[in-house]
Amino acid sequence: MISSLLTQVPAPPVPPGTPAEGFKAPGVEDFNLPPIFEGVPVLEWVDKVSIQFIVAALIVWGFFALATKDPKVVPGRLQFLAEKFQGIVRDQIARDNIGPDFRKYVPYLVALFAFILVNNVFGILPFVQFPSFSHPGMAYALAAITWLIYNYVGIKKQGFGGYVQLMTWPPGVPGWVRVILTPIEFLSNFILRPVTLSLRLFGNMLAGHLLLLVFIFGGEYMLTVADDLVLNVLSPFAFLFAIVMTFFEAFIQVVQAYIFTVLTASYIGASLADEH
16 A cells, blocks of 8 residues: 555656766667567568568669660660679679689679678668668578588589588698698588678678767767757767768678678689689
8 A cells, every 4th residue: 555655656856957867878779670560470570671671682683674674785874884783793703702613603693792782771871771781680691591502512513522521621731730620620611601701791780880870879969968068069070970980881881792792702612612
């Protein structure tokens, strides 16, 4: 009875001049997005990130479908852009990292690069502003596909025993050194490659967007909440840094898409090589 009465007692008024609650920095919990169709069993998996992945796949497919719908000897703008993109992946990624058999892997590498790039750019796109790969699930899935591809093509060319020997038995080293290097090579080539490949992409997208949130929310707090004239005056600098970091984040997004694609090509090339 007493406890129920106490809960009904109104809280005392906040004295004038009491400072506002301190700034709460954004964290990983801010990346946990609720499902869009909450309570619908069949559609509970649908959230903003899953929709972004679907939209990104449609954008990539639509872009190349339109660019190659009516190819001409003298390409238009869209065809030129598609050919330039494909040429960069073919000449600077596939050919340099895979070797003579590079052509059959170019379509996958082009699609991979474009898909990652579109999803990364979502992080700075107005009205979206959320990098899809700040959730690790899809990064793990793409790394698993890469793992399956380079192991499959390696076993297909070298044979199972020859491939395992290629990836775990470094040639040209003394036997006693091989005893040490073989478990390291096995761990690196068969286990750590997909893990580091996915974590690199996920970690950069998460950290970059988190940094943007810190500057944006911090500037908003300094301008509208903080009861401090100095913070109010300095708030535009926080927004300025947010703009600078947006351009830097755009650069990182392109670089991470490129690195993921290059490493995929290099793993395929290493599996097809005659010597590891």
